[in-house]
Amino acid sequence: MRKYLLPFLFLFLFVFESIFVQYLPTEMFGSDRITVPRFLIISILFLTVFSSRKYGIIYGIIFGLLFDIVYTGVIGIYLFSFPIFAYLMSKLMRILQTNIVMVSLASLLLIVLLEIGVYEINVVINQTDLSFADFASLRLLPTVVLNSAFIIIASYPLKRHFEKFMASVSD
Amino acid sequence: MPQFFLNKRLIILLVSIIVLVALIGFSLREREKVTWPEQFLKDMTGFVQNALSGPTNYIAGFIENVQDLQNTYSENQELKPRLDKLASLEAEVQRLKKDNAELRDIVGKEDALSQYEPIQATVIGRNPDRYHENLIINRGENDGIQADMAVITANGLIGKVKNAQSFTSTVQLLSSMDPTNRISAAIQAEDNKKVFGLIEGYDKDKKLLMMTKIPYDAEVKEGQNVISSGLGGVFPEGLIIGKVVEVENAEYGLTQTAYLETGADLYDINHVMVAKITSMSAEIQEELQSTLEEEEEEE
Structure with a gap:
């Protein structure tokens, strides 16, 4: 049962990100800061740690490709960054202890790196004219705040779910 | 160093970087239509x-x-x-x-450029990463939507259809950065005069639309309304775009640039209309086509 639930959980997160942005953009409250929900990649990072690297990379490729095609229209950016960050996470966890606090901090660090990476690619392909200082204050900081809130709320349920998923797969 | 080149992971990384560059180049190219696997995936997630x-x-x-x-x-x-x-x-x-x-x-002229048939649609998604300001709406080619149609709300123009699938379409908002996104517009100046210009780009710092190529001697004032001119042949005439907030001389002083506040809120969008032009009679279309061809020949 749990085995088949996993794709739907990720599909839900995938759609939830866009609904979140549509109904709660910070511009509605008169602020010019941009918060980007990164719930999907956070869950993929948790999946990498608490189930296996193989699953993390496969889900990274599938949902990265979906993200590119459905949302951005530029194929490649997320298709490559999602699995690469899943791989980095697994490498990082060999050095660090696998407890929930360390995993949360590591995924927050990777979110920062992902934001910077995606920004740099968009600068190179001339899709944004934001300066780095503006990017750091208007995008990066609010995004980190939003996503750390998500990590605090969702880290424990995600951990439980993925561990049980792993147990059911190995049965 | 044969060992260096035999490193499997390194090879995978290098190959994937090449594929990444190729894919980005492929998707940034100006495409008339997205490929069928993309259409299929977009429609499936659309459900x-x-x-x-x-x-x-x-x-x-x-x-x-x-x-x-x-x-x-x-x-x-x-x-x-x-x-x-x-x-x-x-x-x-x-x-x-x-x-x-x-x-x-x-x-003896039956059609006007301002005639269009609105197709109602609901917004079902928005790009979370916010670099490309895209919306996804729940109507597609089956409902008569095609690429480049104007998308409006009750308060005015918000963007154009970037590409249409069978059941969903992607809308590009006015605020997204795309150098190919140009709209022929007119400022409603005093004495019923029209001042023409091009909507071209979005100023991210000021959060205002830019209207360029306004003649240097045109008297444009704050608060004047800007509508689509219909001269591009793609958008119908008379759609409200916004109000002039600021006017300044462009580089070299040959033209003026006006900054516009959009009439429609570009963030709180739930229901939109796609303006399907009905007035383009065969005659006008032929005329447009022939002028376009002439221009190409001149070049």
Whole structure:
């Protein structure tokens, strides 16, 4: 049962990100800061740690490709960054202890790196004219705040779910 | 160093970087239509988005209704005097419509650039990463939507259809950065004069639209309305785009640039209309086609 639930959980997160942005953009409250929900990649990072690297990379490729095609229209950016960050996470966890606090901090660090990476690619392909200082204050900081809130709320349920998923797969 | 090149992971990384560059180049190219696997995936996720956005729409609508109730009294006060004017306005509109039809009959020109058929659609998604300001709507080619059609809300123009699939379409907002996104527009200046220019780009710092190529001697003032001119042949005429906030001389002083505040809110969008032009008679289309071809030959 749990085995088949996993794709739907990720599909839900995938759609939830866009609904979140549509109904709660910070511009509605008169602020010019941009918060980007990164719930999907956070869950993929948790999946990498608490189930296996193989699953993390496969889900990274599938949902990265979906993200590119459905949302951005530029194929490649997320298709490559999602699995690469899943791989980095697994490498990082060999050095660090696998407890929930360390995993949360590591995924927050990777979110920062992902934001910077995606920004740099968009600068190179001339899709944004934001300066780095503006990017750091208007995008990066609010995004980190939003996503750390998500990590605090969702880290424990995600951990439980993925561990049980792993147990059911190995049965 | 044979060992260096035999490192499997390194090879995978290098190959994937090449593929990444190729894929980005492929998708940034100006494409008339997205490939069928992309269309298929977009439509499939469209179903899921549709299913999930239904209930969220309902809840959001309910909250909005409650908020509306709080302002009912003050709104009522404001609307009452306007209501009195409405009756006379309506009568005038009727008269003008009839006039217009009669005059058109006399001139022998039946179609106007301003005629369009609105297709109602609901927004079912928005790009979370916010570099590309894209919306996804729940109507597609099956409902008559095609690429490059104008997308409007009750308050004015918000963007154009970037590409259409069978059941969903992607809308590119005015605020997204795309150098190929140009709209022929007109400022409604004093004495019923029209000043033409191009909507070209979005100033991220000022959060205002930029209208360029305005003649240097045109007198443009703050607060004047800007509408689409219909001269591009893609958008219908007379769609509200926004109001002039600021005018300045462009580089070299040969033209002016106006900054516009959009009439429609580009963030709080739930329901949109796609303007399908109905007036493009075969005659006009042929004329446009021939002028385009002539221009190409000259080049």
